[in-house]
Amino acid sequence: MSSSIGEKCTKIKQEYDSCFNSWYSERFLKGDASPMCDDLFFKYKDCLLKTLEEKKLDTLLADARKENPFPNTSTSSSSSSSTESGKKE
């Protein structure tokens, strides 16, 4: 299994991945999009966000994600920041 960028997150990441793999193949592709792995994802993300801060990857990532990769989709992710919308390069 592949590791997390943060070593200490690898265990929880792999638990989450196993859950997601089952959800994707057994539910999502069969038309059931109801959530199944949220608890594991929140735990994993909590660990990961700390790592990204430590490695100073959080700002790099936020900058890269300001640009909407799917401009045809009207709804956007909750994680995109609105505070910096006035500051465009």
Added chain:
Amino acid sequence: MVKFYQHTFSFEHAWDNVTYAFWLRYPNPFASHVIGCDVIDRHVDPDTGVLRTTRLIHKQGVMPRWGRHLIKNADAYIVEESEVDPKTQTMVTRTKNLNHVRVMQVEETLTFTVHPENPKWTQVKTEARIVSEMRWGLTGRVENFGITKFMDNSVRARKGMAHILERLRHNAALAGTPVAAAATTGAPLDC
């Protein structure tokens, strides 16, 4: 300067399995430079039913000798945004490098659809844009290196996916289950 690249190829595997293999594609023997892969964000759009995912991929590469003074640190971070629409059976993924962008920015889009001539196969369209803002007359060299490297990497990425797909098929055959359900029965695989 900007260079464009476009390519279409097929996997002799069903769309469900190919999109599933996409999530499982690291680690594989053709991607030993990938040392980490994380899911940053993931949700299903309640209006469209589309699964949107953002992943961060950590790679460690080797620079050619002439490029070593340009990039001191061979760690590269790639952001990958994807959308899977199970209704239209379309998966679109967009990747770009997060660091070293002044030397070179590579943006790649992959579109996975059911093959128009064979519903049991998957067609993959690759579109890429390679931009270098280097001065000192190095731009052309950097971009030519970039496009060559990019094509090598595309071939390796395809081999990696094919490897995962074969493993899934093998596990499914052993377990007597459909391919997309084999993850829970076969060897552990993941992002």
